[in-house]
Amino acid sequence: MTAPRVVAGGLRFPEGPTWLGDGAVAVVEMKGEAISRVAPDGTVTPLGDCGGGPNGSALGADGELYVANNGGLSAEGTGYWHAPRQLEGCVQRVDPGGTVTTVPPAFPGPAPHRPNDLCFGPDGTLYVTDSADWENLRGISPGHVVAIGADGGVLGSAEVPAMPNGVAFGPDGRLYLTQSLTRKVLAFEVSGGTFGEPEQICKLPSGMPDGLCFDGEGRLYVCGSIGNAIFVYSGGELAETIETGDGTQPTNCCAGDDGRLYVTYGLAGQLVAFDLGLTPAASHTGSVTTREDS
Template identity: 80%
Template sequence: MTPAPVVVADGLRFPEGPSYLGGGALAVVEMKGEAVSRVAPDGTVTTLGDCGGGPNGSALGASGEVYVANNGGLSVAGNGYWHAPRQFDGRVQRVDPDGTVTTVGGELPGPAPHRPNDLCFGPDGTLYVTDSANWEDLRNIRPGRVVAIGPDGSRLGAVEVPAMPNGVAFGPDGRLHLTQSLTRKVLAFEVAGGTFGEPGAVAELPTGSPDGLCFDGDGTLYVCGSIGNAIFVYAGGELKETIETGEGTQPTNCCVGDDGRLYVTFSLSGHLVAFDLGLTPWTPHTGSITAREDS
C-alpha cells in the first residue's frame, strides 16, 4: 500500500514544475505568485526569481541556474481563467542564482499566444520546451509544439504536436516523453540535437488529464493526472499502480529526489508533498543556455 504523502510545504500559490536541487531542497514555480521559489528541507520557502506572467515548469541548469517555461500569465481558477497582473506572450526564462531573470531562445515559433508549459534538458545539453498553444480557447485550440533550444540560445528545431502537448521528460531509455493532455496519451520521441523522430504512444491514462511526468532510475514512469486527482504509475507501458491524491489536490507535476522520494505539486491545494517510496533515483540531464533575444 502506498504511504500517505508527507507535506513538505504549504501555502504555495498554485505550485507547478518541481525540480530537485539536492540535499532535500527543491525549486518550484508558483504560477499565481509569478515567481520560482526554493523549498528548503524544513519547508521554508524563499523566492529565487521574480518571473512575471505564469511560470509553468522548471528545469535545473548545469551551474545552479533554473530555467522556467512561462506561459505568459494564464491559469484555471474555478470555472474560469486566472490572468496574471503582469501578462506577456509566453517565453522561456533563465533565473540565475543571484535572482537575475533573462529570456532565452527568443520568440517561439508559430502564431501567438505562445504558452510554454514544461521543459527539460536532453543528454547533449539541448533544452526541449513544450508550447501548449491557445489552450484558453479549447474549441479552437491550435496544434502546439515542442521546441529545441541549443546552448547558444538558438533554435535547433521544432515539431508540431496536436491536442495540447504538456509535460516533458527524458527517461533512462534516452527518449523524450511527452504528455498529450487532450488525448490522455503519453508519447515518446527519438531526438538528437533538436531533430525529432516520429512519435509513438507508450501509455494512455484511464481517466483525468495527463500533465507533468517523471521517471525513476528503474525506468518506471509517473504521470500526474491533474484534474483526475491521481498519479498513474507505468512500467513497461503497463499501468502498474494508481495513487489517488484526493479531491481538490490537482497533482500537476513531479520529480524524484536522490532520497528516493517522489515529490509532487498539488496545485489546487497549494502543497508540495513527498511520497516515501524508496525509489531508485534518476537525475535529469542538465545544460546551460545563453540569453539570446534575437532567436
C-alpha cells in the first residue's frame, strides 16, 4: 500500500476527524482545547475554542459541529495530561461563527463523565459515548452510550463497561462502538432512546480500539490507537491491517467523498490521508438545542 499523505502536521493531539463536504476535514485538538478546520492544502484554521479536552466531533444539519468534550484529560507517556481549563464533561455545539455553547443533559452514572465520541443517527438522534473515569483504569466505572434528542434532553442510555469509546452507524442501521479495554467492537439495535442487547462484532488482535468508521461497501475501519495500526473488517472478519508506524497512535478516522480515508495520528500530531478509492457511507446529521438556546 502507498504511504499516506500527511495533510497537516503540528496538531495538538488530534482526534475526531469529520469530513466537511468541501474537501476540508474538521479535527478536534485535545491538547489545544479547540476544534480546527484542515483545508485540502493543509492550512489549519481555528473553528472554536472549547476548553477542556475535545475528544470527538460530528457535523450538524446547519453546518454547526458537535464536540464530545471529556473535560480535560489525555494520556501522556505513562501518566496523564490535564487541561489548563478543566470543565465538566459535556457535549458542545460550535456554530459556524465560532460560538461555543453547551448541550444541557446530565450523563447517567457517577462523575467524572468523560464524553468521548459522538454521531447522529438516521432520525437525527445524537449518540454520545461516555468512557467514565478512565484515569482510574484499575477501578474504572461502567460507561454509557447516551441518546440525546433535538431538545437536548436524554432519551435513553445503555450501560457499557470497559471504556466505551468510538461510535458510528453502520450501513445495517445499527450503532457500532468500540470497547477499548476488551479490544471489542459491539453493535446495538437502536431506536431513539431504546437500546437492544449488544452483539460482539469482532475483537482486535492487538492495540486498543479507539475511533471507527464505515465505507459505502460496508467495510469497517477501526483505529488501533496504541497498537499503531488500522484494522479493516469485512463481514466481521479481519480483511486487512494497515500499519501506521511507531509513535503515530491512530485515534480516529473518517471517509471523504474524494475516496480517501482520513486518520488522526494523536502522538505524531498529524492528519493523514490514505488514498483507498473508497466510497463513503451515508451520512446522518441533526441539530440539538443548547443552554444558550433554552
